[in-house]
Amino acid sequence: MTVDRILPSDEAYDLIDLATELADRELAPRAADFDARGEFPREVLRTLGRSGLLGLPYPESHGGAAQPYEVYLQVLEILASRWLAVAEAVSVHTLSCYPVAQYGDDELRKRLPEMIGGELLGAYCLSEPQGGSDAAALTTRAVRDGDDYVVSGTKAWITHAHVADFYNIFCRTGGPGPRGISCLLADADTPGIVPQAAERTMGLRSSPIAQIAFDDARVPADRLVGAEGTGFTIAMTALDSGRLGIAACAVGLAQAALDYALAYAREREQFGHPIVDFQGLGFLLADMATGVAAARALTLAAARLRDAGRPYSVEAAKAKVFATDTAMRVTTDAVQVLGGAGYVADHPVERYFREAKVLQIVEGTNQIQRLVIARSMAKG
Template sequence: MILSNEHTMIRDALRTFSRERLAPNAARWDQEHHFPQQELKELAALGAFGVAVPEELGGAGLDYVALALVLEEIAAGDGGISTIISVNNCPVCSIAMMYANDAQKQQWLRPLAQGDMLGAFCLTEPHTGSDASALRTSAVRDGDSYVINGVKQFITSGKHADVAIVLAVTDKAAGKKGISAFWVPTATPGYIVAGLEQKMGQHSSDTAQILLENCRIPAANLIGAEGQGYKIALSGLEGGRIGIASQAVGMARAAYEAALLYARERESFGKPIFEHQAVQFRLADMATQIEAARQLIQHAASMKDAGLPCLKEAAMAKLFASEMAERVCSDAIQVHGGYGYVSDFPVERIYRDVRVCQIYEGTSDIQKILIARALSTGP
C-alpha cells in the first residue's frame, strides 16, 4: 500500500517522537515497572489517544490506516506504551463512537480521545478468556442504578485508567443476549484494584485484576441497550486486532533494526558479521516478514476505513504479525549471539514484550478458528 502524504507525515512525526522520547527510556521503564505518565500526555497532544475519532468529538479525525501507523511507531519505541494507547483507541473509543449516546460521548468519549482521561476494557475474567459468552460478573438494576459484582482479569490500565467499559450479565437466562456494557468510573466505590500482574514483559503498562464489589453506577451509564453487550464487545475486536498486529510489527521492526546495526558493527573473522551470507539471509528473511505483515495490516485497515467487513482480514493480520514478530525477535537475539540474551542490549526486552501479542485480543488459535469459519461461509 502506498501511503498518502498525510499518512506519511503522521508516521514520521510519531517515529521521531518514539526515537527521541520512548526508546531511550524503555530499558529503565522495564526495570522500574514505571508508568510513563508524562510521555502519555505528550502522545495525547499528538492526537494518539483518539486517532480515528472525529475532530468534533475530540479526536484526531483520521482513520484506521493512521492508527496502525501510530501504533507501529509507538511500539517500536516501547511495547507497553503501545498497548496502553491501543486499548484506549480500540476497543474503548471505537465502542464509544458506535454505541454511546450523545451525552455519553460528551462525558466519556471526548476526554478519552483528547487524552484527558485514560480508558480500560473489562471483559476477561479469571475463568473466562476467549469465551466472552461465559461471563460471571453480574449487573443488577436497582432503581436508577446498576449494582455490579464480579472479578475481571488481565485488565490493561486497570490501575491507572479513569474509566472502564465493563461487560456484565444482566439476564442469566438469555445467554449471550443477557450481557450488557457499562461505563464505570474507576473512582466509583467498589471498583477495587485487587492486584497487579507480575508479567514477562511490557512492564511500562499495568495489567490488573479488578474486583467489582457492590459497585453502584447510574443507570444512565448503560452503553446501548440491555443485552447488547456481547455485540458491543465483538464490535471492538476488528480494530483491536489491527492494533495488536501493528504493535507486533513495531516491536519486530525495532528488534530487526537493532540486529542490523549490530551486524554492521560486530566483527568476526576480520570483517563485520553482516558480510557473512548466513547473517545476510537471516536479516533478509526478517525484513521480508515484517513487510508482509505490514501489508496485511494496511489491507485490513483500509477495508475497515471503507466500511467493509474485515473480521477475517483482521484475524489474518493479527495471527501472522504476532507469530512473525516472535520469530523475528528470536532471530534478532540470534544475530546478537550471547549479547542478545542479556539486558545490556534491547532485543532481550523486546522479545519479552512481543510474546503477549499472540495471546491478547484473542489467541493465535482463536484467530485460526475465525479465519476457518470465514472460509467455510465465503468464497
C-alpha cells in the same frame, strides 16, 4: 532500515513525522528504564494525547483527528518500534473509547473529547479468571436497582488497572449466553471497584495488568452503553479494530528487532569480516525483513477494508495471527544474531523477545483467530 510509506494525504505524512519525533524524543530514551522499574509512563500518554495521537481514528466532532485506520495503525507501529508498552497503551485506550463512540447515546458521547484528549485513560474489562476466550460465558453481573446498576464479579488481565480513569465493564444483565451481556461505562474511582495486586509479567513490565474486583459497585443506569443485551456485539466489533492495533504493535516491535540486529551484524566482526557478510546470518536477516514487510502489508490491507466500510473481521484475524507470529519469530532471531549479547539486558532485543510473546495472546489468542479464519473458510 527506512520504511517507505505511501500515505493518503499530506496531513498523514505530517502525522507520521510528528509521531516519529515524539517517539524518538519521549519514548525511546525512557523505555528500558521504565521497564526495569516496572513504572507506567502516565505523563508520556498525556503528552501523546495533547499532541492529538490518542484520538486519530475518531471524528473531529468527538475531539478526534478523523484519520483513516490505515494512518492510525502506522502511527501505532512507529510508537511500538520505540516502546511497545506505550503503543499497547494507546491501542487499549483507543479500544476503550470505541464503545461510547460507536454505540453511546448523545449524553455519553459528550464525554469523548475528554476521553480522547489524553487527560483520561481507559481500560477494557472483558476477560475473567475462568473465561478468557469464551467471552459469552462471563459471569460478572449487573443488577438494576433504581437509577443504578449494582455490579459484582471479577475481571482479569485488565491493562491499565490501577491507572485507568474509566472502565468499560462487560457484565451480565440478563440470562445466559451472549444476549444477556451489556456494557457499562464506569468511573475508576467508583466505590466498590477495587484493582487487585498487579501481575508479575514476562514482558511489558511498565504496563500495569491486574484483576479488578467489583464489590457491589453502583454504576448509574445512564452509563449503559447501547441497549441492554448488546454488550457482546459491542465487545466483538471493538475487538476487530483492537486486533488490528495489536497487529500494528507487532509490526513495530519486529521492525525494531530487525533494525537492531542488522546494525549489530554490520558492526560485529568475526574471522576478519562483519558477520552480516556470512550467508547464514544474511539469509536469516533477509527472512526477518521479508516477514516484517509481509506483516505490515497484511495489516494495512485489512485496515483499508475497514476504512472502505467493507467486512474486515476475518482479515483482521489473519493480520493479528501473522503479524504477532512474525514478531515472535523475528525477535527470537534477533537474539540469535547477537548471540550471547542478545541474552543480556544490555541490548534491547532481550526485552523485545520477552514482549513479543504477549502479542500472540491478547485481543484473542492466535488459536482463536485461526478458529475464526477456519470457520469463515468452511462457510464458503
